Amino acid sequence: MTLNVALLQMDIEYGNPWGNYEKVKTNIEQAAKSGVDVVVLPELWTTGYDLSRLDDIADIEGGESLNFFAELAKANQVHVVGGSVANQSREQAAEVKNTMLVVNASGEKVKEYSKAHLFRLMDEEKYLVEGNDNGWFTLAGIPSAGLICYDIRFPEWVRMHALGEMKVLYVVAEWPKPRIDHWRALLISRAIENQCFVIACNRVGADPNNTFGGHSIVVGPWGEVLAEAGEDETILYKEIDVDQVDNVRKTIPIFSDRRSDLYR
Numbered sequence: 001m002t003l004n005v006a007l008l009q010m011d012i013e014y015g016n017p018w019g020n021y022e023k024v025k026t027n028i029e030q031a032a033k034s035g036v037d038v039v040v041l042p043e044l045w046t047t048g049y050d051l052s053r054l055d056d057i058a059d060i061e062g063g064e065s066l067n068f069f070a071e072l073a074k075a076n077q078v079h080v081v082g083g084s085v086a087n088q089s090r091e092q093a094a095e096v097k098n099t100m101l102v103v104n105a106s107g108e109k110v111k112e113y114s115k116a117h118l119f120r121l122m123d124e125e126k127y128l129v130e131g132n133d134n135g136w137f138t139l140a141g142i143p144s145a146g147l148i149c150y151d152i153r154f155p156e157w158v159r160m161h162a163l164g165e166m167k168v169l170y171v172v173a174e175w176p177k178p179r180i181d182h183w184r185a186l187l188i189s190r191a192i193e194n195q196c197f198v199i200a201c202n203r204v205g206a207d208p209n210n211t212f213g214g215h216s217i218v219v220g221p222w223g224e225v226l227a228e229a230g231e232d233e234t235i236l237y238k239e240i241d242v243d244q245v246d247n248v249r250k251t252i253p254i255f256s257d258r259r260s261d262l263y264r
């Protein structure tokens with residue numbers, strides 16, 4: 001089974017959701033014209049890391065972003081792995097999560113996953129609360145999962161998803177340029193050790209505190225880099241053959257060779 005993906009490697013207007021909605025709409029429409037199945041966005045694409053202003057610019061219950069995706073997905077017949085947005089609780093304003101919304105081509109919400117591991121180096125723990133749910137979902141009939149940026153530094157979290165049969169891992173990020181070597185190495189490792197596709201979308205550009213490194217990437221289940229962007233704004237397109245996951249898992253059957261009597 002093949003899947004055509006488009007990764008929107010974009011710059012994000014700091015603290016300007018309205019400008020970012022316009023830009024993403026144009027990009028999704030452009031990607032859909034190329035006949036893709038799934039469009040993937042970066043992390044916190046509505047607000048960027050303007051965390052001290054979240055009271056003014058966060059999305060209440062993710063409602064605006066969900067409606068936005070639902071309309072665009074349906075009109076353009078694409079599935080959307082919607083990066084993540086600052087998602088504020090209606091009841092408790094102090095509760096803001098970094099939430100991925102996944103919407104299918106019928107405009108239905110398939111998944112809501114909130115970043116489980118908050119990244120202190122960018123002050124997330126001061127402004128955000130962590131999620132407590134897993135990232136599993138099925139999209140285009142494929143067992144998948146979605147994780148957010150720093151989450152990929154926790155191989156046990158990714159492995160837990162692979163044990164749940166995940167074949168495609170979507171990663172959305174605002175990963176800084178100085179550690180872009182870690183980004184590539186971690187994503188390739190997660191693909192090899194879990195024998196899955198990794199489809200990872202990072203942003204480019206800069207905010208007042210960080211410069212972001214791009215290098216959005218599609219990695220195959222054998223660890224091969226199938227497509228990779230540079231450091232400029234672009235839409236990265238790739239067709240993947242999901243059946244390769246079964247072939248790799250048959251060739252080196254790590255899941256049946258695991259010693260669950262020694263470790264979990």
Ligand SMILES: O=C(O)CCC(=O)C(=O)O
Pocket residue numbers: 119122148149150151153174175176179182
């Ligand atoms: O782990 C890293 O180096 C980057 C993580 C990050 O930027 C994030 O989670 O937002």
